[in-house]
Structures are given as structure tokens and as C-alpha cells.
Amino acid sequence: MATMNNLLADLRIVEFSAFVAAPLGGMTMAQLGAEVIRIDPLKGGIDHNRWPVTASGASIYWAGLNKAKRSVALALDKAEGRELAKAIATAPGPGAGIVLTNLPPLPGLDYASLKAARDDVIVLRLIGNRDGSAAVDYTVNAASGFPLVTGPQGENGGPRPVNNVLPAWDVATGLYLSTALLAAERHRTRAGAGQEVVAALADVMLAMVGHLGYIGDVQINGTSRPPLGNDLYGSFGRDFATADGRRVMIIALTPRQWRALGRATRLGEVLAATGPSLGVDLDTEAGRFAARDAIAEIVAPWCAARTLGEIETAFAGSGVLWGPFQDFATLVGADPRCSTDNPLFAEIDQPGIGRYLAPGLPLDFGAAPRQPTRPAPILGQHTDEVLSQVLGLTAAEIGRLHDAGIAAGPEAAPEASGSN
Numbered sequence: 001m002a003t004m005n006n007l008l009a010d011l012r013i014v015e016f017s018a019f020v021a022a023p024l025g026g027m028t029m030a031q032l033g034a035e036v037i038r039i040d041p042l043k044g045g046i047d048h049n050r051w052p053v054t055a056s057g058a059s060i061y062w063a064g065l066n067k068a069k070r071s072v073a074l075a076l077d078k079a080e081g082r083e084l085a086k087a088i089a090t091a092p093g094p095g096a097g098i099v100l101t102n103l104p105p106l107p108g109l110d111y112a113s114l115k116a117a118r119d120d121v122i123v124l125r126l127i128g129n130r131d132g133s134a135a136v137d138y139t140v141n142a143a144s145g146f147p148l149v150t151g152p153q154g155e156n157g158g159p160r161p162v163n164n165v166l167p168a169w170d171v172a173t174g175l176y177l178s179t180a181l182l183a184a185e186r187h188r189t190r191a192g193a194g195q196e197v198v199a200a201l202a203d204v205m206l207a208m209v210g211h212l213g214y215i216g217d218v219q220i221n222g223t224s225r226p227p228l229g230n231d232l233y234g235s236f237g238r239d240f241a242t243a244d245g246r247r248v249m250i251i252a253l254t255p256r257q258w259r260a261l262g263r264a265t266r267l268g269e270v271l272a273a274t275g276p277s278l279g280v281d282l283d284t285e286a287g288r289f290a291a292r293d294a295i296a297e298i299v300a301p302w303c304a305a306r307t308l309g310e311i312e313t314a315f316a317g318s319g320v321l322w323g324p325f326q327d328f329a330t331l332v333g334a335d336p337r338c339s340t341d342n343p344l345f346a347e348i349d350q351p352g353i354g355r356y357l358a359p360g361l362p363l364d365f366g367a368a369p370r371q372p373t374r375p376a377p378i379l380g381q382h383t384d385e386v387l388s389q390v391l392g393l394t395a396a397e398i399g400r401l402h403d404a405g406i407a408a409g410p411e412a413a414p415e416a417s418g419s420n
Contacts, residue, residue, distance in 0.1 A: 005361065005368035006033035011185065012096040012390075014039060014089040015069070016109070018047040020137070020167050021201065022102035022126055023065040024174030029181060030068035031361040031373075037070045037386055039085050041077070042408045044379050058352040066376040067358065072387075073380030073408040081406050082108045084391070090118035091390050097194065098181060102126035111196040120194035122184045124177060130200040137167040140205045144169075145214060145224075152229045159227050173204045236288035238296050239325065240303035248303060248311060251321040255283045260319035265302050271295060332357070343370070350375045378410040 011034040015026040023038075030036040040048070050061040072088065075081035086108055089099050097118045102125070105111070111123045128135030141147060147161035154160030180197050188194055209215055217223055230239040230249065236258070237251040252258040262268025272282065274294040280287035288295065303311060308324055315322055331338050339345060339357070348358045360373040387393045387407065401407035 005031075005365055005371055007365065007368050008032040008034040010095040011035065011098065012037065012091075012093065013098045013100055013181065014085075016085075016099070016101040016103050018045045018103060019050070020065065020170035021173040022100055022177060023047075024171065025124075025177030025181070026069065026100050027065055027067055028175065028178040028361075032178075033371075035070065036068070037072055037088060037382070037390075038066060038377075039072045039074060039076070039088065040379060042073050042075055042380075042405070044073075048379065054353055056352070060353060063350050063353055063376040064358070068374040069377060070382035070386060071377035071379055071410075072383045074383070075406045076106055078406060079108070080401075080404075082106055084387070084401075084406070085109060086114060086117055088386060088390050090114055090121055092118075094189075095185075097121045098185060099123045100177065100181065115194070118194075120188055120192060122181070122188060122194045122197070124180055124184065124197045124199070126173065126177065126199050126201065128200065129202045135202055137170040137201070138163055140169050140202050143202070144205045144209055146209075149225050149227045151227060153227050169201055169205050169208075172208065173199065173201055176204060231292055232289075234289050235285035236292050236295055238292065238299075240296075240300050242303055242308045242311060243305060244307040244309075246308040247325040248308065249323050249325065250299065250303075252288060253285065253321065256319060257321045258282065258288060260321075261299075264314050264318040264320050265299065267298055267302060270298055274298070346373050348373060348375045351378050380408045381410040383407050383409050 008029060011029070013026060013029055013034055013036045015022065015036055015038045017023050017026060017038065026036045026038065048059060048062055049057060050059050052060045054060065072085075074084055076085060089109070090097055097120060099114060099121065101123070105125075107113075111121075111125070114121045114123060128140075141163055142161070147163050148159040150164065151160060151162035176199060180199065184195060184197050214225065217225065225233060231237060232251060232253075235251075235253050237249065237253075239247050239249050241247055250261065252261050259268070262271045274291050275282040275287060278291050278294060280290045282288055282291060306314070311322075312324075326335065336342070340347065343364075344359050344362055345357050346360065347355055349355050350358070358373055358375070384398050384407075387398050387401070388395075393401075398407065402409070
């Protein structure tokens with residue numbers, strides 16, 4: 001069973017968000033047991049119909065990043081709707097009064113206004129660049145240096161930028177946000193004080209470029225990493241074609257993995273001879289990197305003469321570090337790690353979409369029992385519950401808000417497009 005747990009069951013986080021980073025941060029907290037209330041405009045936020053979508057238009061993307069949350073739909077373009085949102089965000093309770101957002105603050109929902117309503121409120125605000133200008137993953141990545149070392153060199157010998165399809169900075173930032181929320185809440189528990197925490201997407205990128213040594217490499221060594229295709233920088237790693245048209249990635253980071261590659265392919269003596277011939281020590285990463293082309297010339301024919309299945313058999317239990325390249329369809333259809341054989345996954349019934357495989361929390365806590373993964377809500381699914389439970393409004397008061405176009409419940413979910 002795919003799982004969440006209840007480690008953070010005493011926390012309530014109110015989320016005003018869109019796209020990847022902030023929704024992922026909130027969902028991480030929800031899957032750890034926190035009550036996460038996502039507040040959106042009446043017709044949904046700017047990411048509500050983001051691709052991929054079903055034939056009926058339901059966003060599989062939105063469902064994937066909002067599992068286990070509660071959804072409230074309010075007229076945020078009206079003062080009364082914003083006042084309700086503020087009241088939910090600043091409602092009393094020791095674990096409440098926590099706000100996560102990556103959207104420009106609306107009138108009355110900025111930190112100063114929220115602090116005026118609850119002095120110890122915590123607001124975590126994600127911006128693009130530190131100067132407040134807009135940025136998204138793909139623009140931040142373009143400036144990072146990585147696109148110019150991803151993929152092969154261009155036709156004129158210079159770098160040809162390749163922007164990664166994976167929004168890696170959004171993903172990293174989302175996980176930083178969940179950590180920041182926990183740190184700010186821990187500070188409030190100890191000191192009794194809330195705070196505004198500001199994170200810049202570009203700063204996450206810059207921090208990681210520095211952590212990985214690329215800033216130091218320029219300043220200390222005067223060098224900038226070149227594009228190397230799929231080669232592993234500073235050691236041996238390369239992709240190889242198989243006899244049945246597949247490709248595999250083979251890595252030898254350590255001396256142990258290097259020797260395992262020689263044994264499994266029975267090319268050990270030939271591979272070892274490349275070191276003396278090139279004057280490098282193949283027991284070092286630098287030596288294997290320097291000899292990477294010579295090594296690849298030996299390994300490539302071995303892979304090309306074998307199918308993926310034969311390579312898998314040869315490498316099984318050998319200590320060789322390797323993996324096959326596969327598209328999403330192959331991942332879902334043939335990789336047992338992406339199935340209910342892996343306790344990360346369960347099949348869920350997502351309203352408006354259907355029954356499909358969904359991941360839970362990719363962490364196993366020995367002291368926390370597993371809980372079933374909950375699907376994402378329908379927009380506005382919990383509006384009435386939250387207005388009643390958190391704000392104490394009566395059914396008559398909630399009805400008036402509906403009649404006035406200030407609050408909305410869930411629309412009928414579109415017909416599910418199918419299931420796996």
C-alpha cells in the first residue's frame with residue numbers, strides 16, 4: 001500500500017500556490033500528516049488545467065501535486081473572500097497559523113496583514129529572483145550553466161543548450177520549503193515567535209551550483225566544465241547501445257565497480273591494459289575519466305552484441321553499476337519498481353480521472369505506521385467543512401456565502417477518462 005503517515009498531524013498549513021515548488025512543499029507536509037488547506041479562486045488557480053490532462057480536461061498534473069490536501073474555493077478577487085482566507089490562515093491553535101505561498105500577495109493576505117491578525121503567524125513566501133523579479137524553473141535553469149554542459153557539443157564545436165525536461169529546481173525548492181516550514185515552526189514552538197521566511201528559486205539554483213563545486217572550479221582552477229554528452233564527469237560512465245535497440249548506462253565510480261565491470265564482461269585484462277598504454281592509473285577516478293574513450297571502445301562492442309535481457313543477466317549480482325534507459329511507458333509497464341510491488345505505490349481512485357498508480361511518501365519511518373495515500377481533492381471539496389470546522393460558521397452563514405458568490409463547493413467531477 002502506498003503510504004503517508006501522521007507524524008505532523010498537529011500542524012495546519014494554509015497554501016496559496018500554483019505549479020510545482022510550493023504545491024510539492026505543501027503535499028510533502030500533507031503526506032507527513034499535516035492538515036494542508038489549499039485555497040484557490042472559485043474557478044481554480046492558474047495551474048488547475050496544467051498538462052498532462054485527460055480527454056475530459058482533468059489535470060493529472062494538478063492531482064499529482066495536491067494529494068492529501070483539503071481544497072477551499074473562495075472569491076479571492078473580493079474583499080469578503082480574502083477576509084475569509086485570512087481568517088482561515090490565522091485561525092487559532094498551536095499548530096495553526098502557517099502559510100505557504102508562491103503567489104504575489106493579495107490585499108490583506110500579505111505578511112503584515114496576517115501578522116496583525118495573528119502575531120505568531122509563519123509565512124513562507126517563494127519568489128523567483130532575489131530582487132523580486134519573475135523567474136520559473138526553465139529560466140533559472142537556463143542561467144545555471146547546466147544546459148550548456150548537458151548533451152553533446154553543437155555543430156560548430158561550441159555548446160548547444162539543452163534545458164532539462166525535469167523541473168529540478170522546482171523539485172529541490174519544494175523540498176527546501178517543507179524543511180523551512182518545519183524549522184520555522186520549531187522556532188515558534190521554542191521562542192513563541194512567528195516570522196516571514198523568503199526563499200528565491202534562483203538562490204536554490206545558485207546554492208546547488210556552489211555545493212556541487214562548479215563555482216569553486218571556476219574561481220580556484222580557472223576552468224568551466226565542458227559538455228560531455230552522457231559521460232560521467234571526473235570518472236567513467238557512458239551510455240551504450242544494445243543488440244535489440246535499447247541503451248544502457250554503465251558507471252564505474254569506485255575501484256570495486258571498475259573491477260566488477262571487467263569480471264562481468266570478461267574484458268578485465270583488455271580493460272586493464274588501457275591504463276599503462278595511456279599512462280594513467282585506472283584505479284583512480286581521474287585515470288578512468290582520462291581513459292574513457294578507450295574504455296568505451298572496448299565495452300561498446302560487448303554491449304552491441306547482446307540484448308538488454310542478456311546484459312541484465314550478465315550483470316545480475318555482479319556489482320556492476322548500471323541501468324537501462326526507458327521511456328515513461330516502459331517505466332510504468334515493465335519496471336517492477338513502478339508498481340504495487342513497491343510499497344511506495346498504490347492504485348487510487350482519483351475523482352474525474354480514474355483509477356491509476358499513485359506514489360505515497362518516499363520515506364519509511366520505523367516509528368510511524370503506514371497510512372493509505374489519499375487522492376487529491378476536487379476543487380472546493382472541503383470549502384464548507386473548513387468554513388464550519390475552522391471558522392465555526394453556521395450552515396446558514398455558509399449558504400449565504402454560496403449565494404453571494406463568495407464561496408464554492410465542488411463541481412461535479414468530469415467523467416473519468418479511463419483507468420489502468
